[in-house]
Amino acid sequence: MQYRQFGNTGFKASALGLGCMRLPTVKLLPQKIDTEKSIELIRYSIDKGVNYLDTAWPYHFGGSERVLGEALKDGYREKVHLVTKLFMPLVRKTEDFDSFLDKQLTKLQTDYIDTYLFHALTKSYFDKVKNLKLIDKMVEAKDAGKIKYIGFSFHDTLPVFKEIVDYFNWDVVQIQYNYMDTGIQATTEGLKYAAAKNMAIVIMEPLKGGQLANPPKEAVKIMSQSPVKRSAVDWALQYLWNMPEVSVVISGMGNHKMIDENCKSAQNSGINSLSDNELTTIDNLIEAFNKNIKIPCTSCQYCMNCPAGVNIPENFAILNNTASKGGVFRWNIKRSYKKLANNISKLNDNKTNGNASLCISCNKCIPKCPQGINIPEELRKVHDVLGKGKKVESVFI
Ligand code: SF4
Ligand code: SF4
Known part of the structure; x- marks a missing residue:
């Protein structure tokens, strides 16, 4: 050392x-x-x-x-x-x-x-x-x-x-x-x-x-x-x-x-x-x-827990990984978005596992983020790409 x-x-x-x-x-x-x-x-x-x-x-x-x-x-x-x-x-x-x-x-x-x-x-x-x-x-x-x-x-x-x-x-x-x-x-x-x-x-x-x-x-x-x-x-x-x-x-x-x-x-x-x-x-x-890097999230977790059960840093990490990889890697990463819960009945009591679509735009997380990320707005984009299949390049301009 x-x-x-x-x-x-x-x-x-x-x-x-x-x-x-x-x-x-x-x-x-x-x-x-x-x-x-x-x-x-x-x-x-x-x-x-x-x-x-x-x-x-x-x-x-x-x-x-x-x-x-x-x-x-x-x-x-x-x-x-x-x-x-x-x-x-x-x-x-x-x-x-x-x-x-x-x-x-x-x-x-x-x-x-x-x-x-x-x-x-x-x-x-x-x-x-x-x-x-x-x-x-x-x-x-x-x-x-x-x-x-x-x-x-x-x-x-x-x-x-x-x-x-x-x-x-x-x-x-x-x-x-x-x-x-x-x-x-x-x-x-x-x-x-x-x-x-x-x-x-x-x-x-x-x-x-x-x-x-x-x-x-x-x-x-x-x-x-x-x-x-x-x-x-x-x-x-x-x-x-x-x-x-x-x-x-x-x-x-x-x-x-x-x-x-x-x-x-x-x-x-x-x-x-x-x-x-x-x-x-x-x-x-x-x-x-x-x-x-499309969303400058550092996974610090300060924004958690989200009252709607969205795993905010995980959604952002999946998006960033999707944007940085090609071919089979991208396909594999996109699958991890599908493994997150897409409705409240699938939320896990022990582990926050909601995907971006569950965000209810309560805005409670915004002041907690040291990176100044507009979290609900970025989650909407995440879901456009990973949930609705839009191209990363057309959503994150
Ligand atoms: S704005 Fe969305 S992600 Fe942020 S705390 Fe509210 S529901 Fe959760
Ligand atoms: S507070 Fe901001 S930087 Fe930290 S995990 Fe949440 S979104 Fe990412």
């Missing part, structure tokens, strides 16, 4: 961090964590040198923090930098800060959080931070020894990002960034802006919710023609570790193979280590992906 500067904190973070939003789950219950498997996997990653663990209140509907608390027993807590977040949608008054933090410390079975973040700040959540004087609460908690470093994770636009960065002397920021997302949310400009203020830069969604691990055929061809052979995931990760500003890249690794491969990638990484030819290959990959 390679270790990198974590802003100006003095801590050296593993280049690869473990995101605990996509832990192994029980079969047929995609949000219910398989506790035994998850504990084993978390400890396996730590034994491989990962020392940065990221979780949050809502991950796995609260289960992630609880399981992480179990996993960090037996001496593992002392080996890691533990990160969790204040979930802004649930905060109503200033005192909520203490009650959430105390509950999180209890669930995580620890006396302190290494880095505590305001979760998924947008303009309106940042207004809430200011109105409720929550930064004062952060500082108070730091003085009390309950947290070590203060930061925020972010999902809005560059001007908002700069406004937040300039507001306080933050230690850490966590942004969505990958070679497809250099121009949205914080953007490359924001990343460099925060790094220039000595903030530790933590990257989430390095694979754009797994989409960069699943390349369209043009991208596969580009990678095969490169003299340097890498997997699709390795190309995406090396792009990030090449940047001197990046401290940690968080990956939600759900099995041993992913951990092994990503640890190997981290071991082979280096600042400014990619050649001009390799960077050109990545430019070509961006072009190929741009032609194929």
